[in-house]
Structure formats: structure tokens, C-alpha cells
Amino acid sequence: MLINELSKKTGITAHTIRYYERYGLIKGVRKNEIKSNKYYHYDDEVVEKLQLIRDAKSIGFTLSEIKQLLDAWFSKKFNVAKKVAVLDEKLISIDEKIKQLKEVKKLIAQFKREVEENDC
Amino acid sequence: MLINELSKKTGITAHTIRYYERYGLIKGVRKNEIKSNKYYHYDDEVVEKLQLIRDAKSIGFTLSEIKQLLDAWFSKKFNVAKKVAVLDEKLISIDEKIKQLKEVKKLIAQFKREVEENDC
DNA sequence: TACAACCTTAGACCCTACTCTAATGTTGCA
């Protein structure tokens, strides 16, 4: 598929997709058999990657962290041990984020009780 | 206390503290009785606010969201209902973040199992 | 063949959240 279709499928603008491509997160291919244009073609793996990018961004991962994750996910260059190490690292950082969220939640809930009780 | 002490107490640089002050998150006061300088003085409430800023930032709140939170927390201009509304909103957004984190965690854990099992 | 609707690149611009510099003034201690 071309960039416009990819954009519609993922809800990510063509501009941003090109930005991600320059950043090295995804890769389109030019078809050798087509000589008349320089259009990039994207497959379903790219759709998956963009969905992962969206999800990972929403929980606060940076593009550089996401790049590591995608490499562990899709790269053939990494061996099993290396991939598992990257994934484990991300799992730990997610657990830390959850822990911090719960702490702040407790803090806010506590303050809410104070506001309600003391009318302050 | 002056800015340097505040910085040491909170681990936030004086530069960043001034940035937060310009942004409207905190406020120091100049003492009328001191005419020779224009130094700002900060009290313990500012220390508390900076700690909250640090915590809220760590879980991905923007400075603009943190401003709302601080207003609900410390402002005398807001009534109880308004404060509770802001706090509830933040509690909901924390729950959403936790939910998303758990989803991505599941995704990564799932993939980890695949990598381990299939040696891919 | 005209025209809308695509595609490409390079590069400028924007926002957030700092981070630093320069120029200048104040304080406290030897």
C-alpha cells in the first residue's frame, strides 16, 4: 500500500509517517518493476509497527526507546538472548511506571478526602 | 529560604525553578523590609509544590496539567466542588494510564514468550 | 488532455520543557 492508505489505516498522518521513516522506525520499499515513479510501498508489518509505536508512545516511551523495542521485535540481526533482554528491560520500566502512577494516585485520593472533609 | 537552598532541598536546579516560577507553578515573595536587594524568598509550601511537580512529571503529566492540579491543591479561589472535579479528572486519567500500561505490558510479555518458544 | 488527487524532497517552523549565558547587583567573611 502507499502512504495515504497506510495513514488511513493507522490514523497517523503521512507527514508523521515520513518522520518516523527518516527516524528509522519503519521502512517502505520502492518496487524495481515500476520505473515511472519513486513511490514507497508499505506492507502489513509496517501497519503493526505503527500500532506499536502509537501504543508505546501513549505510555510515555520515547521514539528512541521504541526503536529498541522494534528492533527486538522485528530485527533478524538480534539473537534470542538479546531480544529477551530488551523486552525484559521494557517490562521492568513499565512496572516502575505503574508503581509511580499508583503512588501519585494515592496522593491525590488522599488530598481529595481532605478537601471533602475539611471544606478547605 | 532563597533559591539556592530551595534547589538543594528539592534537587531541582535554580534555572528550572525560575522557569517554573515564570510559568506560574510556584511563587516566591520579596520581603518589604529588605530594601537592598530583590531576592525572592520561598516557604515550605513551595517545597511541597516542587515535590508534587516532580512526581506528576514523572508519570507524564504536562506542566499545564500540573498547573491545574496545583490550583486545585493550593488555591483559595476554587471552591470544594471545583477542586474535587479537577482531582477526579486527574484520578481518571491516572487510571487510564495504568490501563494502557498494562495492555502494552501484556503485548510485550506475549511477544517475549513467542521469542523464547520459537527461537525466532 | 485536463485536472484532481496522489506522490517526492528539502527545509523551515512550532511547541514543550528546559538549559545556559551575559550582564549586573548583593552579601558575608578574611
Next chain:
DNA sequence: TGCAACATTAGAGTAGGGTCTAAGGTTGTA
């Protein structure tokens, strides 16, 4: 009194993550 260690302001610079524009080329349908 000299001087290090503070304080102030305005404003410039930076990194991350987009977002947009201009200037061009291509495709498909009427």
C-alpha cells in the same frame, strides 16, 4: 576592602517530536 558565592533579568540555544510549505513529479478518470 577584596572577593567568592550568592542573587537578578533578558534573552538565546537545545532536544524531542512533530507539522507545514514549496516546488516539483505521477496517476487515473472524464
